[in-house]
Amino acid sequence: AFCSNFNFSSGATERYRCRRKAFNVTCNAKMNLPDTIELKNIDQEEVGDVLLKVEKSFGFKFGDTELKDVKTFGELCDIITHKVQGDNSNDCTTQQAFYKLRAILLVTSPAARDNLSVETGLEQLFPRQTRRRQVNSLDERLGFKTNLLRPKHWVTLCFVLVFFASLIGLYFSWQAGLAGIAFSILIYKLTYRFGKEIDIATVGKLSEKIAREHYRKIRRNSGTINRNEVAKKVKELFMADLDLEDKVLTRDATFG
Secondary structure (H helix, E strand, O other): OOOOOOOOOOOHHHHHOOOHHHHOOOHHHHHOOOOOOOHHHOOHHHHHHHHHHHHHHHOOOOOOOOOOOOOEHHHHHHHHHHHOOOEEOOOOHHHHHHHHHHHHHHHHOHHHHOOOOOOOEHHHHOOHHHHHHHHHHHHHHHOOOOOOEEOOHHHHHHHHHHHHHHHHHOOOOHHHHHHHHHHHHHHHHHHHHHOOEEOOOEHHHHHHHHHHHOHHHHOOOOOEEOOOOHHHHHHHHHHHHHOOOOOOOOOOOEOO
């Protein structure tokens, strides 16, 4: 079975696990992980984090036992598609996201006034010296956090190492271990607050990100949905957050 009592965590595990995408280091070699990760190898708590994003993006809540008999990704997508409420409209949500972004950027970014397109680079639109201010202005106008900026990879890696060292330290001195955990969380919050690195390359990629993470809020009419898009956006969320490849995330892919 998928799970009998799905644990929707607060997202803390996402901050602490060693992710290939986050650090771009040789975690696979060190941990003897396969090059291609399958859905069945993903921890339930990590899947729960993604399902929290699905709820937030599409504006609904899963029932307490609604997913207990779900075994495949296709079954999960069918449940989500059925739960999403709204009048069907066959317009493209990612396209709507781009035009909303474009309207905001033309006002907030001087560099956007020259041939802004889906291929325009975000590094060009958000110069490093004013990047945080511009991204904060973008978030305010959109009405949600884009989570576009991050600290440098080596800073994040150091945070993770300190956190796990503190967990080990609990076995020797719980006071020192707890102090280390508290310190690492504080450093994490500070580094993300002041980070200026961008992983997303273009306006088009940013449009895709906010269309999957804020589906309802980015649509021109939040009371409508494109029912043909729902399963695709769910798949994109799983791929982006769990580092899963398209070829392994089929309808028949099973949960561990």
